[in-house]
Amino acid sequence: xxxxxxxxxxxxxxxxxxxxxxxxxxxxxxxxxxxxxxxxxxxxxxxxxxxxxxxxxxxxxxxxxxxxxxxxxxxxxxxxxxxxxxxxxxxxxxxxxxxxxxxxxxxxxxxxxxxxxxxxxxxxxxxxxxxxxxxxxxxxxxxxxxxxxxxxxxxxxxxxxxxxxxxxxxxxxxxxxxxxxxxxxxxxxxxxxxxxxxxxxxxxxxxxxxxxxxxxxxxxxxxxxxxxxxxxxxxxxxxxxxxxxxxxxxxxxxxxxxxxxxxxxxxxxxxxxxxxxxxxxxxxxxx
Amino acid sequence: xxxxxxxxxxxxxxxxxxxxxxxxxxxxxxxxxxxxxxxxxxxxxxxxxxxxxxxxxxxxxxxxxxxxxxxxxxxxxxxxxxxxxxxxxxxxxxxxxxxxxxxxxxxxxxxxxxxxxxxxxxxxxxxxxxxxxxxxxxxxxxxxxxxxxxxxxxxxxxxxxxxxxxxxxxxxxxxxxxxxxxxxxxxxxxxxxxxxxxxxxxxxxxxxxxxxxxxxxxxxxxxxxxxxxxxxxxxxxxxxxx
Ligand SMILES: Nc1ncnc2c1ncn2[C@@H]1O[C@H](COP(=O)(O)OP(=O)(O)O)[C@@H](O)[C@H]1O
Ligand SMILES: [Mg+2]
Numbered sequence: 217x218x219x220x221x222x223x224x225x226x227x228x229x230x231x232x233x234x235x236x237x238x239x240x241x242x243x244x245x246x247x248x249x250x251x252x253x254x255x256x257x258x259x260x261x262x263x264x265x266x267x268x269x270x271x272x273x274x275x276x277x278x279x280x281x282x283x284x285x286x287x288x289x290x291x292x293x294x295x296x297x298x299x300x301x302x303x304x305x306x307x308x309x310x311x312x313x314x315x316x317x318x319x320x321x322x323x324x325x326x327x328x329x330x331x332x333x334x335x336x337x338x339x340x341x342x343x344x345x346x347x348x349x350x351x352x353x354x355x356x357x358x359x360x361x362x363x364x365x366x367x368x369x370x371x372x373x374x375x376x377x378x379x380x381x382x383x384x385x386x387x388x389x390x391x392x393x394x395x396x397x398x399x400x401x402x403x404x405x406x407x408x409x410x411x412x413x414x415x416x417x418x419x420x421x422x423x424x425x426x427x428x429x430x431x432x433x434x435x436x437x438x439x440x441x442x443x444x445x446x447x448x449x450x451x452x453x454x455x456x457x458x459x460x461x462x463x464x465x466x467x468x469x470x471x472x473x474x475x476x477x478x479x480x481x482x483x484x485x486x487x488x489x490x491x492x493x494x495x496x497x498x499x500x501x502x503x
Numbered sequence: 504x505x506x507x508x509x510x511x512x513x514x515x516x517x518x519x520x521x522x523x524x525x526x527x528x529x530x531x532x533x534x535x536x537x538x539x540x541x542x543x544x545x546x547x548x549x550x551x552x553x554x555x556x557x558x559x560x561x562x563x564x565x566x567x568x569x570x571x572x573x574x575x576x577x578x579x580x581x582x583x584x585x586x587x588x589x590x591x592x593x594x595x596x597x598x599x600x601x602x603x604x605x606x607x608x609x610x611x612x613x614x615x616x617x618x619x620x621x622x623x624x625x626x627x628x629x630x631x632x633x634x635x636x637x638x639x640x641x642x643x644x645x646x647x648x649x650x651x652x653x654x655x656x657x658x659x660x661x662x663x664x665x666x667x668x669x670x671x672x673x674x675x676x677x678x679x680x681x682x683x684x685x686x687x688x689x690x691x692x693x694x695x696x697x698x699x700x701x702x703x704x705x706x707x708x709x710x711x712x713x714x715x716x717x718x719x720x721x722x723x724x725x726x727x728x729x730x731x732x733x734x735x736x737x738x739x740x741x742x743x744x745x
């Protein structure tokens with residue numbers, strides 16, 4: 217029974233990893249931008265959540281109403297004013313700029329909030345659980361998983377059924393032609409980053425309610441996100457969710473064997489998938 | 504008729520290759536102008552300059568009296584310049600309908616419902632309606648050329664630039680394309696058409712421009728231009744191996 221429990225917890229955590237990964241996947245899919253600062257932006261969102269919850273005396277989940285628009289605006293501005301200037305045929309310059317941004321964000325947070333671990337207080341939600349027989353399912357992880365499902369379904373809908381989604385797909389297919397069809401590439405890229413950081417806001421708030429976080433917590437989240445994206449296959453959001461779940465389950469099983477092996481087991485699962493299927497489990501069919 | 508497009512002293516070189524050499528011409532509202540010239544003359548480059556995918560080294564481009572020389576491609580499309588490509592470049596993973604819808608939504612800046620109507624109308628006009636739900640990547644070369652035209656139309660152009668759209672068509676297909684283009688013209692769209700198939704061109708245009716080595720070597724009434732000495736020597740002499 218402990219194993220079944222470990223697997224279920226792993227699946228639910230997979231939802232959080234998918235939330236870490238979805239924005240990363242989106243940005244890479246649309247504009248071939250590898251955002252090294254993605255994990256730090258998740259932590260920034262958690263800190264903004266911390267400020268908002270304490271200033272407005274809001275529940276962390278309610279604070280999303282404020283944190284999502286803040287992060288989306290930040291994303292738009294970041295892409296429009298900074299990253300767009302570095303985008304070209306070479307993927308290296310924007311990657312280096314996001315690497316620099318990562319360092320800046322970590323140090324900025326350290327200055328503003330010190331290195332002390334922080335936590336968002338979700339009250340009773342943190343300990344509430346549903347028991348089914350001998351299984352205990354935490355309400356918070358379950359909620360996280362459901363939100364992850366909803367976010368990915370929502371992104372999928374935007375991508376395939378809205379004008380914005382068509383603009384994303386057209387621009388990612390051939391930016392030059394898309395511009396000749398009246399699309400403003402800079403605006404479209406900025407919208408993509410805004411959407412990515414809106415998802416990052418959700419990821420950050422859930423991260424902060426589930427565990428404690430500090431200014432240096434970003435890079436590990438980036439790694440989990442990358443692993444989920446690559447396990448699932450580039451450019452496939454449902455694949456990213458499966459990737460997150462595989463990562464979560466592997467970590468759960470690893471931790472069950474030996475508490476010190478949690479992270480290691482996740483990395484091993486990642487390497488195994490990479491060795492067997494270098495393009496991930498469900499790569500997008502066309503290019 | 505008022506002036507729609509004006510190119511003034513437009514020049515562009517790639518290293519030692521001059522693709523536009525002090526080009527001067529203007530196109531009036533409602534006109535249909537043909538452009539001919541040997542391969543490599545700079546015809547496609549001229550379209551690139553007009554649509555903003557190339558920046559001129561010098562010279563100016565005016566559209567509807569406004570200087571658009573520094574405008575982005577997207578802004579030019581929105582102000583009413585659309586083109587079709589010699590080598591079709593559809594968004595291959597998207598459906599034919601979605602391809603057209605992108606142009607109608609962002610090029611013509613229409614709200615959702617109107618964009619859908621305009622897309623379907625454009626697909627009907629070019630005879631691509633029954634392929635609407637197929638992925639653009641699955642189209643034949645011919646259908647891709649028609650998709651180029653459809654997308655351009657869906658963006659609601661005042662000026663339509665067609666680049667060798669009749670190349671590789673059978674006589675019958677060419678005839679139906681001519682009819683489509685005549686119909687588009689009758690709806691008050693100004694057309695500039697690059698084509699090697701001169702008889703197709705002459706069925707539509709009322710003016711002919713000849714380019715060679717990036718220079719305008721003749722510009723005027725089609726029959727007179729075709730009969731002129733420059734064209735007989737420079738173009739028709741090379742047409743055999745074009
Ligand atoms: N981006 C470019 N870089 C370098 N040379 C180019 C470029 N585009 C076109 N050319 C050259 O410019 C000349 C004119 O090309 P183009 O305008 O395509 O001619 P046309 O359409 O009349 O056949 C050709 O010699 C071509 O190789
Ligand atoms: Mg050409």
